[in-house]
Amino acid sequence: MSVPIRVGVGAAFGSCGELLQGVTAENGRDFLVTLPITRGSVAVFEPDPSRDDVTVVPAHKTKSRAVAAAVLAGSAALRGGVLTVLGDLPEGKGLASSTADLVATARAVADAENRTLAATEIEAVLRGIEPSDGIMYPGAVAYYHREVRLLAALGALPPLTVVTGDEGGCIDTVVFDRHRPTVSTAVAREYSSLLATLSDAISRGDAATIGAVATRSARLSTPLRERPHLEATITAAERIGALGVVVAHSGTTTGILLDEHDPQMSAKITAAQQICAQFAVSVDVHRSWRPGPPDGADPALSAAVAR
Secondary structure (H helix, E strand, O other), X not given: OOOOOOOEEEEEEEEEEEEEEEEOOOOOOEEEEEEEEEEEEEEEEEEOOOOOOEEEEOOOOHHHHHHHHHHHHOOOOOOOEEEEEEEOOOOOOOOOHHHHHHHHHHHHHHHOOOOOOOHHHHHHHXXXXXXXXXXXXXXXXXXXXXXXXXXXXXXXXXXXXXXXXXXXXXXXXXXXXXXXXXXXXXXXHXXXXXXXXXHHHHHHOOHHHHHHHHHHHHHHOOOOOOOOOHHHHHHHHHHOOOXXXXXXXXXXXXXXXXXXXXXXXXXXXXXXXXXXXXXXOEEEEEEEOOOOOOOOOOHHHHHHHHO
């Protein structure tokens, strides 16, 4: 029986920096906690039976081509084709744009032969290409990004808005991760404690504690990458009644976390934009992505449609 071939579509959401990033006290493994947002990447794969290779558009998405080739290697029906990757996340800013491209690509190629890849299958492909965020899983997750393995699924975040400022420039996450300084035992213990606190806060929908953990993680990140504007931004965020400040630990983005249930939400978004404009070359607004009711649909595709 032949496998039906079609144009495949896949999608993945991004992550607005990390709510927490550090090292576990138990075994010194690097981890992060994602902040999924309703922006990301969509990939379209057009199979071509006459070809044995993959053409990717745009051409510089070479890692997406590598993912497509890896998924095709395990297919009995597909050989080659044209892969188009469309994303609305800026590159090199710490918003998981690279991982979103790769996850969307894997899903699109599998979809071309009416298959759905499990998150663990996508991990196995990405593991041979680069360190990755855990955005192949729905909701917020604690993730061993260097190992490309799940630490823990934490669940859906409460509805959050993040007003972000981009300080300019780009950071290559792979290169950045090669030069991480040693973390002391005391700091590693604090990271583990913060992870436990954050896990509990997410399970209870405690937005205030989520914001407090993100702010502490932002402060702890400064030995890895200097952010001269950080303390002033935290002080200003506290002044307007924001939940806290979140950073892209290996990116150029700093964000102010707001509770979408706040009755003064509109005014606080404006105030947060003004704060970010003090240090940023551009200011944006993101909203947290939340899994919808189970309906059999691909959660990443649902997120893409929601945009």
